[in-house]
Amino acid sequence: MAIDTPHNVSPIAVFDLDGTLADTAGDLVGTLNVILEREGLASLPVRKARDMIGAGARALIQRGFEAAGKELTPDYLDELFRQFMVHYGENICVRTRLYPGVAEALDRLEDAGFILAVCTNKVEEHSVKLLQELGVGHRFAANCGRDTFRYFKPDPRHLTLTIERAGGHPSRAVMIGDSRTDIVTAKNAGIPVIAVPFGYTDVPVQRLEPDLVIKHFDELFPAIQRLMRPLAA
Ligand SMILES: O=C(O)COP(=O)(O)O
Ligand SMILES: [Mg+2]
Numbered sequence: 001m002a003i004d005t006p007h008n009v010s011p012i013a014v015f016d017l018d019g020t021l022a023d024t025a026g027d028l029v030g031t032l033n034v035i036l037e038r039e040g041l042a043s044l045p046v047r048k049a050r051d052m053i054g055a056g057a058r059a060l061i062q063r064g065f066e067a068a069g070k071e072l073t074p075d076y077l078d079e080l081f082r083q084f085m086v087h088y089g090e091n092i093c094v095r096t097r098l099y100p101g102v103a104e105a106l107d108r109l110e111d112a113g114f115i116l117a118v119c120t121n122k123v124e125e126h127s128v129k130l131l132q133e134l135g136v137g138h139r140f141a142a143n144c145g146r147d148t149f150r151y152f153k154p155d156p157r158h159l160t161l162t163i164e165r166a167g168g169h170p171s172r173a174v175m176i177g178d179s180r181t182d183i184v185t186a187k188n189a190g191i192p193v194i195a196v197p198f199g200y201t202d203v204p205v206q207r208l209e210p211d212l213v214i215k216h217f218d219e220l221f222p223a224i225q226r227l228m229r230p231l232a233a
Contacts, residue, residue, distance in 0.1 A: 012168030019199025101217030
């Protein structure tokens with residue numbers, strides 16, 4: 001289906017957050033471990049728990065408890081989720097860092113006239129706080145979390161509504177992500193997707209058939225040019 005491109009719409013690059021812009025596993029798993037320890041369960045090493053990230057904090061707790069062989073009732077999961085949100089909110093940027101080359105890649109895109117946005121399954125409040133603490137919050141025209149709209153990834157409307165809020169258009173957009181969720185979301189929205197292989201996924205991203213894979217943010221701008229040139233023609 002051809003999408004009509006309105007005149008003079010700036011191109012937009014939409015980024016996933018956890019595992020794409022920033023390596024957040026240390027602090028997410030750090031909070032998961034606080035919760036597990038409060039429940040008398042053994043904590044999980046980051047290398048084992050990192051691939052449980054990607055579907056939001058509630059899923060992370062659920063997966064952590066499954067790994068420990070402990071059942072959770074929905075009510076108790078709600079209670080642990082509340083505890084998680086408080087602890088994580090207070091410890092959101094202790095070990096978390098941007099991946100190498102992110103700030104430069106954002107500069108390059110901005111210089112080329114791109115709008116930048118974030119579409120994450122973190123709650124919006126945490127996404128805003130984290131990107132501010134990482135010193136890049138002001139770069140994004142929209143920062144849309146799991147609770148921003150009624151829809152969240154892999155529902156493609158999370159992505160299309162993010163684009164709309166940022167002032168872009170789906171026909172001049174690209175998504176950058178690290179997981180199956182991001183790739184499925186973008187494909188269902190009809191938007192090209194670039195994957196990074198250093199994030200959180202239980203399957204190598206190449207197998208999920210993104211349009212391109214980049215190993216470092218240095219490669220982002222040329223990759224976007226390759227994908228968007230045919231669209232702009
Ligand atoms: O916090 C999560 O589990 C997922 O967040 P992401 O969508 O930014 O990868
Ligand atoms: Mg991610």
